Amino acid sequence: MRRLSSAIVVLGITALVTLPAAAQTTTxxxxxxxxxxxxxxxxxxxxxxxxxxxxxxxxxxxxxxxxxxxxxxxxxxxxxxxxxxxxxxxxxxxxxxxxxxxxxxxxxxxxxxxxxxxxxxxxxxxxxxxxxxxKLLPDILTETVNKGGSAAAVQQYRDLRKQYYGAQAYDFSENALAFLGQQLTAANKPDDALALLQLNAEYYPNHPATYGMMAQAYMRKNDKENAIKNLEKAVQLDPNNQQAKRQLEQLKK
Ligand code: HEC
Ligand code: HEC
Known part of the structure; x- marks a missing residue:
């Protein structure tokens, strides 16, 4: 009984206190x-x-x-x-x-x-x-390559680039895909590497390292002719690239 009556008192007080405030806010x-x-x-x-x-x-x-x-x-x-x-x-x-x-x-x-x-x-x-x-861009693309193949990864790169280019979210610089291509070749996935390196060449047609990496991928496929073609392109864009020059000499022997 006691408890109930004190609850009523509390309710009464709150009603008194809140009424004027409520009236104020409506006006x-x-x-x-x-x-x-x-x-x-x-x-x-x-x-x-x-x-x-x-x-x-x-x-x-x-x-x-x-x-x-x-x-x-x-x-x-x-x-x-x-x-x-x-x-x-x-x-x-x-x-x-x-x-x-x-x-x-x-x-x-x-x-x-x-x-x-x-x-x-x-x-x-x-x-x-x-x-x-x-998640870093190379990790996102690598997961997609493994799950859905390189065509899906190429499309994903295009979509992300459209959405985020100029933001700090992802590295769309010329080195990002070139580096991923190198990793895919090292993981014995030269075809996936080539798909992404070709995509990089589309955005950055004058990036020598991209052609160097393509040459590595073709060499992994024992495709000497295309390896030579890409090394020549790399040297043409960067005449000081001694490594590419040496590889070219070796391949042409
Ligand atoms: C040290 C790195 C790091 C810091 C600092 C960090 N986060 Fe995260 N956060 C992550 C990672 C990595 C994930 C993704 C985990 C996963 O793989 O699902 C994540 C996921 C989240 C998610 C879940 C997103 C989703 O849709 O599942 C929220 C929300 C979030 N973080 C909020 C914050 C907020 C707010 C702060 C700052 C107070 C913060 N994080 C600081 C690394 C970090
Ligand atoms: C990434 C998740 C995240 C987003 C986005 C976010 N909040 Fe929060 N918000 C929190 C977390 C976590 C707390 C609790 C903080 C704590 O426990 O000290 C919080 C608490 C609050 C509180 C305190 C609520 C209370 O009564 O305790 C307010 C107000 C609030 N957020 C407003 C906003 C507003 C406004 C925005 C949009 C501009 C926003 N929040 C966006 C995570 C988020």
Whole structure:
């Protein structure tokens, strides 16, 4: 009985307290956002603008503007997100990622022998560089070669390049595919290597190393004629390439 009556009193008080505030909001400014209730990593009294700025940094670092923005991690839909809810697995992962980033930063002084003030602070973007799953381009393409063949990898490169060229997400420089071609030849996949090296030559027709790598792939296939052709191209583009010159002399013997 006692408990019930005190509950009634509490209810009465809250009603009294909230009424004027509610009346005010209907006539003037929009309702202030509710206080934050589920901060587990950041200090609970962090000012809201600071949290929101950090969150905008997350959206940027993971490049999820067009993948839901805040909704990539938060339940609900704009503009009525339930920021406090932990319904989305991405939010739970993100919380652990904050802690992981701190742990790595904390280890750096020991690992590098530098004072704590001098080491790099690990941020989301240090790894993510504008993508939610930060995988390096050669690794993405190698997986595709292994699963779907080199034609699928060629198409994937074109698509990623269209979407991300000029962003920090992936290395589309002339050396990236040339290096991958070299690795595929070393892994005894000269045909896959050639598909990607030909693609590189399409974007970078004057990159000598690409033709050098093609020559290596043809040699792996015992295709002497095409190996010579590509070595000649490499030497033509870079007359100082002694290695290509030597290989050319050997092949022509
Ligand atoms: C990559 C995932 C991710 C994205 C994207 C993200 N958030 Fe968050 N958000 C989190 C995590 C994790 C927490 C919890 C932090 C903690 O526990 O201290 C959080 C907490 C919050 C909170 C506090 C909620 C409460 O009551 O405890 C607010 C407000 C918030 N986010 C707003 C935003 C806004 C606005 C955006 C878009 C600009 C956004 N978030 C985008 C991961 C994300
Ligand atoms: C040391 C590197 C590193 C740092 C720093 C880092 N992440 Fe990650 N994060 C990764 C990797 C790698 C993955 C992908 C794991 C996988 O293979 O699925 C990932 C995945 C995620 C995912 C899941 C994405 C999905 O769609 O599955 C979220 C969310 C995320 N990170 C948020 C963050 C946030 C927020 C920060 C900064 C507080 C951060 N990460 C910092 C490496 C990092």
């Amino acid at each position: 003037t400014a929009p309702q202030p956002p509710p206080p934050m209730t589920n901060l587990q990593v950041y200090p609970k009294d962090t000012p809201r603008p600071e949290i929101v700025a950090t969150m905008q940094g997350f959206v940027q670092a993971l490049g999820v503007q067009s993948a839901g923005g805040c909704g990539y991690c938060h339940a609900g839909t704009a503009p009525t997100f339930d920021f406090a809810a932990d319904a989305k697995p991405t939010k739970t992962v993100a919380r652990k990622m904050i802690l992981m980033s701190r742990e790595i930063t904390a280890k750096l002084p020991d690992v590098t022998g530098k004072p704590a003030a001098d080491v790099t602070r690990i941020r989301c973007a240090t790894c993510h560089r504008g993508v939610a799953i930060p």
